[in-house]
Amino acid sequence: MRYDSDLTDKKWSTIEPIFTKAKKGKHLQKHPKRELVNAVRYLSKTGCQWRMLPKEYPNYKTVSSFYQ
Secondary structure (H helix, E strand, O other), rough: OOOOOOHHHHHHHHHHHHHHOOOOOOOHHHHHHHHHHHHHHHHHOOOOOHHHOOOOOOOHHHHHHHOO
């Protein structure tokens, strides 16, 4: 966990089944789903602009596509 907004292992284990069933989209295959969820949570918690998403997360366009 790098940021306060990142999911704990316990929280991730609760929602992981939802994302393992989803099989569509290139972003779901290339990037770990947990990283995408953490990126969306970071954006939501901090209110930062999409383009200012920290480099530790996938590209903001990928995260935006996952969010939509």
